[in-house]
Amino acid sequence: MTELTAPTTRLHSAWLQAHAEWGPGLHEDGFGLRPSDEVESPAGFAAWVALLADASTPKAVAAGQGCTYRWIVEGDRVHGGIALRHGPNDEVRQFGHIGYGIRPSSRQRGLATWALGQILDEARALGLDQVLIVCEVDNLASVKTIERHGGVFEEIRDTEHSPVRRYWIKI
Numbered sequence: 001m002t003e004l005t006a007p008t009t010r011l012h013s014a015w016l017q018a019h020a021e022w023g024p025g026l027h028e029d030g031f032g033l034r035p036s037d038e039v040e041s042p043a044g045f046a047a048w049v050a051l052l053a054d055a056s057t058p059k060a061v062a063a064g065q066g067c068t069y070r071w072i073v074e075g076d077r078v079h080g081g082i083a084l085r086h087g088p089n090d091e092v093r094q095f096g097h098i099g100y101g102i103r104p105s106s107r108q109r110g111l112a113t114w115a116l117g118q119i120l121d122e123a124r125a126l127g128l129d130q131v132l133i134v135c136e137v138d139n140l141a142s143v144k145t146i147e148r149h150g151g152v153f154e155e156i157r158d159t160e161h162s163p164v165r166r167y168w169i170k171i
Contacts, residue, residue, distance in 0.1 A: 002111065004070035004082065004118050007052045011071065011078055012045045018078040018103045029101035030081030032069050065089060068122060072102070072115050079106040082115045084122055084131075094159070096166070097123065097131035112145045120149060124171045131171065137163045 005011075019039070022028050032052050038044035052069045060066035066086040072079040080102035085092045098119055102112050123131050135142035137156060143165065151167035 002072065002074045002114065004115060005073045007049045007069050007071055009046050009049050012042060014076050014078045021103045021105060029099040030083045032067065032083055070119065072111055079103055079111050082119050084119050086126060092132065096134035098133050113148050116145055116149055120171060129171055131169050133167045133169060134164045137165055
């Protein structure tokens, strides 16, 4: 059964397999991974998981700076990640409230659509009435996922890396 689970050190090996599948230099939305994060060693991975947990504490959420991270898991296989930024802050304005990514071998199974529906329920529970979702212009799979959940296209905006589509979903 597929579930959204909070990041956990129990899935270190499974997460590393998903991470390796993206390949070096590729972008993994939804995991909150920064270039400075060391995730190979058990200690480094545990420190990173702790940082993700700290981002979703009531204090961070109350300050509007929080982020809820969830992994898309089936058994002991990590299919991807999804993040709900609680903003309104610069990160939300640039990247949206929600970011997600599915590992290449798990795509085209409806996992992103399912996970987005689940995280929209969490956004509703936080009291958000609408969320911004941003995707790369040529990511047609993400466009379909967003539109399936009622995403309304706002604009294409140039960013530092590439042009992106911006969508709003009313909750």
